[in-house]
Amino acid sequence: MNFVIKNITRNAVALCYRSTNSIKLCQTSIQDNIKCIHTTIKQYDLMDFFDSKKNWNETNIRVGRAWRLDELRIKSNTDLHKLWYVLLKERNMLFTMEHECNEKVRLFPNPERIDKVEESMNNIETVIRERNTAYYRLETGETGERPVVDVVNLFGLPEKYHKQEHFLPKFMNSRWVKSYMEHGYINSLSVKKFYRLYQEKLYNIKRKERNRNFNQVQHLLKRFPDMDLEKLQAEYPDVDLEKAKRSKKARGHFLPKY
Known part of the structure; x- marks a missing residue:
């Protein structure tokens, strides 16, 4: 009788130990997946809408030029998708800083940065439209764009x-x-x-x-x-x-x- 009770106890302890290890393994895998799903290296929450603090009191910020069409045409769709969201975040940050500078009656440094970001985003859209047009012409013989017709509006124009x-x-x-x-x-x-x-x-x-x-x-x-x-x-x-x-x-x- 004692032998049966010992076997039951040993099996129960082993089952609890295995279940605990499986739960910990699932938690670690879920945490690893959560850490991999983000768009930035560091998570700053709402501070992503603001520029780095070292540039807050600067009057001139060194920036690069806009992305050209020739440079974007050699990139894959995945790279263009990532670059689009990087530029989108940069544009939101610049709009926030411009609004904040206007509220504080300060000079917004290098306002041409907004134009460069918008030019880059327009070039990305141009490259994506070129690829879609080429794909649809190959598959269906049409451009795939929305058809455009000449009409007369309510003012007769x-x-x-x-x-x-x-x-x-x-x-x-x-x-x-x-x-x-x-x-x-x-x-x-x-x-x-x-x-x-x-x-x-x-x-x-x-x-x-x-x-x-x-x-x-x-x-x-x-x-x-x-x-x-x-x-x-x-x-x-x-x-x-x-x-x-x-x-x-x-x-x-x-x-x-x-």
Whole structure:
């Protein structure tokens, strides 16, 4: 009887010891996995939104240039994904520091850092779009981009419209159809009047620019009679040089050679 009790006790102790070791092993594996899942080497919590303390009172911070397209094209998608989040964190930090400097009425050092980060992020998007376009052209023969069509907006002006999915088709969307009907808002007299005045405004802008360039060419011909006319024509292609040379404003106190 004593022998049976000893065996039962020994088995119970061994089972408890094994279960304790398995629990500790699971805890250590979970902790190791948690330590591996993070985006930064050091965890600063909300301090990731602020620059390092050594740069708080600096007026000039040495930084590098933006990432170029040629440098990003040779990187893998995984590297681009990591770099995107690094730049995203950097941009959030710079926006926070800029806001804090404005609140403290201080000069934000090197504000061009924001432009460099945004340029790098735009270049990453360009590279990703190039790869997606190449993949879809190879697989489906299309670009994979959202199709774009030329439409007329509510002011009667042409614009580019990126197609997207809607809950209702066109013929069931009465709010959209009524605007484009024969007597709808887009074909109304007020929209036509606005479009006519808008075209007149654009014409006046081009006319003033053309007159300004013509007067500038006359002034240059008057000051520099020996200048190269081919380069002048390339600089101002919309100006008639023959007419400018015959004008009185282009004549100075000398006998023109042309």
